[in-house]
Amino acid sequence: MQDRILVSACLMGQAVRYDGQAKPLLHPAIERWRAEGRLVTICPEMSAGMQVPRPPAEIANGATGKDVLAGTARVVELTGADVTEEFLRAAENAVALARQTGCRYALLIDGSPSCGSGFIYDGTFSGRRQTGNGVTAAALKAAGVEVFSDREIERLIDRSAQ
Numbered sequence: 376m377q378d379r380i381l382v383s384a385c386l387m388g389q390a391v392r393y394d395g396q397a398k399p400l401l402h403p404a405i406e407r408w409r410a411e412g413r414l415v416t417i418c419p420e421m422s423a424g425m426q427v428p429r430p431p432a433e434i435a436n437g438a439t440g441k442d443v444l445a446g447t448a449r450v451v452e453l454t455g456a457d458v459t460e461e462f463l464r465a466a467e468n469a470v471a472l473a474r475q476t477g478c479r480y481a482l483l484i485d486g487s488p489s490c491g492s493g494f495i496y497d498g499t500f501s502g503r504r505q506t507g508n509g510v511t512a513a514a515l516k517a518a519g520v521e522v523f524s525d526r527e528i529e530r531l532i533d534r535s536a537q
C-alpha cells in the first residue's frame with residue numbers, strides 16, 4: 376500500500392466550509408490517488424460538531440495554531456464566540472484519523488484557521504494574511520505528518536512518488 380494522504384473535505388468538493396461552499400481542487404493527481412484508495416477525507420471542524428454554515432473564525436491577536444495548541448491563544452468567531460475547544464477537538468480528530476489510517480501526508484486548504492499551512496488570517500477579520508499554520512495543520516505537523524497546502528500539490532506529487 377502506498378502512503379495515504381489526509382485531505383480537507385472542502386478540497387474534495389464537499390460543501391462543509393463556514394459559508395456552506397466547497398472549494399474543489401481539480402487535478403488529475405486527485406483522481407489517481409482516489410482510484411488508488413490513498414485519500415482519507417476529513418473536515419476537522421465538522422468532526423468536532425461544528426455546523427454548516429457557521430460564522431467565520433480566526434485565531435485571535437495575530438497568533439497561530441501552534442499557540443492555540445500551547446494554550447496561549449484562542450480561536451474566536453466573528454460573533455465574538457470562543458470556539459477554541461472545538462478547534463482543539465477538530466485537530467485531535469484529524470491526528471487520530473491520520474494515525475489510524477496510516478497517513479504520512481496531508482493536503483489541506485490554505486488560509487483556514489484549522490487547515491491553513493502556508494498562511495492564516497491575522498485575527499482582525501479584515502482579510503490580512505500572515506504566515507502560519509491553523510490548529511489542525513500545526514497538530515498534524517507536530518505528529519509527524521508532512522503537510523502540503525492545496526497550492527503545493529505538485530510538491531506533494533513529487534514527494535509521494537519517492
Ligand code: SF4
Pocket residue numbers: 383384385386391392393417418419420421484487489490
Ligand atoms: Fe475545509 Fe478544513 Fe475548514 Fe473543514 S476545517 S471546511 S476541511 S478548511
